Amino acid sequence: xxxxxxxxxxxxxxxxxxxxxxxxxxxxxxxxxxxKKYGGVVPxxxxxxxxxxxxxxxxxxxxIAGVEVKDLSAIAFTRGPGLLGSLLVGTSxxxxxxxxxxIPLIEVNHLTGHVxxxxxxxxxxxxxxxxxxCLLVSGGxxxxxxxxxxxxxxxxxxxxxxAVGEAFxxxxxxxxLEYPGGPxxxxxxxxxxxxxxxxxxPRVKDLNFSFSGVKTSFLYFLQxxxxxDSEFIVKNKTHLAAGLQQTLIEILxxxxxxxxxxxxxxxxxxxxGVSANSGLRNRMIMEAEKRNWQVFIPPLRFTTDNAAMIxxxxxxxxxEGDFTGLEVTPVxxxxx
Ligand code: KG4
Ligand code: ZN
Numbered sequence: 316x317x318x319x320x321x322x323x324x325x326x327x328x329x330x331x332x333x334x335x336x337x338x339x340x341x342x343x344x345x346x347x348x349x350x351k352k353y354g355g356v357v358p359x360x361x362x363x364x365x366x367x368x369x370x371x372x373x374x375x376x377x378x379i380a381g382v383e384v385k386d387l388s389a390i391a392f393t394r395g396p397g398l399l400g401s402l403l404v405g406t407s408x409x410x411x412x413x414x415x416x417x418i419p420l421i422e423v424n425h426l427t428g429h430v431x432x433x434x435x436x437x438x439x440x441x442x443x444x445x446x447x448x449c450l451l452v453s454g455g456x457x458x459x460x461x462x463x464x465x466x467x468x469x470x471x472x473x474x475x476x477x478a479v480g481e482a483f484x485x486x487x488x489x490x491x492l493e494y495p496g497g498p499x500x501x502x503x504x505x506x507x508x509x510x511x512x513x514x515x516x517p518r519v520k521d522l523n524f525s526f527s528g529v530k531t532s533f534l535y536f537l538q539x540x541x542x543x544d545s546e547f548i549v550k551n552k553t554h555l556a557a558g559l560q561q562t563l564i565e566i567l568x569x570x571x572x573x574x575x576x577x578x579x580x581x582x583x584x585x586x587x588g589v590s591a592n593s594g595l596r597n598r599m600i601m602e603a604e605k606r607n608w609q610v611f612i613p614p615l616r617f618t619t620d621n622a623a624m625i626x627x628x629x630x631x632x633x634x635e636g637d638f639t640g641l642e643v644t645p646v647x648x649x650x651x
Contacts, residue, residue: 316336317335317336317388317389317633317634318388319387319391320332320373320376320377320382320389320418320626321333321391321624322373322390322391322392322405322408322409323392323393323425323428323620324401324404324405324406325395325396325402326356326361326398326401326620327346327347327350327361327401328345328347328620329345329364329365329368329372329405330342330343330344330345330620330621330625331369331372331373331377331622333377333379334435334623334626334627334629334630335380336630337436337627338435338436339435339436339623340379340380340381340382341376341377341378341380342621342622342623343372343379344622349364352493353494354488354493355494356398356494358398358401359400365401365405366404376622384412384416384418387418388418388419388633389418389419389421390413390418390420390629391409391421391423391626391628391632392405392420392421393405393406393424393428394406394423394424394639394643394649395647395648396425396426396455396646397455399645399647402645402647403645406645410641410643419638420640420643421639422639423625423628423632424628424651425625425649426458426650427466427468427628428624428628429451429453429587430449430584430651431465431624431628432586432617432618432621432623433449433611434627435617435624437614440611440612441611442611443462443584443609445464445465446463446464446582447580447584447611448460448461448471448574448580449462449584449586450571450583450584451586451587452478452479452480452585452587452590453588454481454484454495454588457474457480457526458472458651459471461578462584465631466628466632466635472523472524472570472574474525474526476526476527477530478526479563479566479589480495480587481530482526482529483496483497483500483559483560483563484497485530486500486529486530486533486559487556489533490555490556491548497592499556500556500560501593503553504556504560504561504593506553506557507556507557508553508557509554509557509561510558510561511557512555513558513561514529514532514533515528515531516529516565516566522574523570529559529563533559560594561594564592567595568602571583571599575608581606581607581608581609582608582611583608583609584610584611584613585599585611586618587618588619588620590613590618591615599612
């Protein structure tokens, strides 16, 4: 039996969670409102906010779980990828706690955390059998991965420029929506017609993705229409959001279909912040029915950044005795 404390601070959410093996006892997330008005995450403000949040968030996670520091089997923290100043807060805190309480430390790759969120106990979600395909879609990453075992991955393809979450966020910004724009595009899309406007889809080889062209095509389209009618965006916001979302989903699905064809694997999982998107979730379920795939959609609370996914990864590493020395430093880039 293991009690694992997870700490996540890679971007703009400070989170701490306690797991009893694969069961979540607590999962506290303090989101940073400060970035909204800047249209994106401001690194200096993010690290400062993590400093403010980290102590109360970890205390609350332990308190709600009813677990004391001395009872922990390990402290798992996000080592990367992410913003250096943000990662430093979680890493330093985890190291200090590990040293003072003599609890083993475990470094976690944030991307592994997103994938392994499927293995957190949830009454409504089945856990995928190995091997399976995972479409990992977030604000910083867009990848198709073959997951062979809890900690064994093969990257089959990734974006050559922007991540799909960035495309959602930058598109949203052009429509005058607050950061992060993904959830706003999702909400507006439900009221709009996705077939009224569509945007350039890239031609990228194999299982790789590209999203920078969609953003440019969206920008030029808006500039062109606004020049003729200055109210164009205001009048068409829902249809523009729906068209953008539809285009992004099409790009993702085309590659998932190709990945299934290439690998012969019919178990397909979604992970990462963009997997909260209702259009993407519905489309995956539809395709799965049509194509006879088994699809795994994570519970909403484990899609965007959270420490439960860091703790579950910590649990699998704990099972393997894969601990980390106190000399560890965070890294902004990390691969699966
Ligand atoms: O995984 P995540 O929380 O952080 C990173 O690791 O990047 O993902 C954040 C991304 C943002 O780009 C955000 O706009 C997007 O996930 N996102 C969504 C939705 N909810 C979050 N995108 C589309 N629809 C959503 N409902
Ligand atoms: Zn993430």
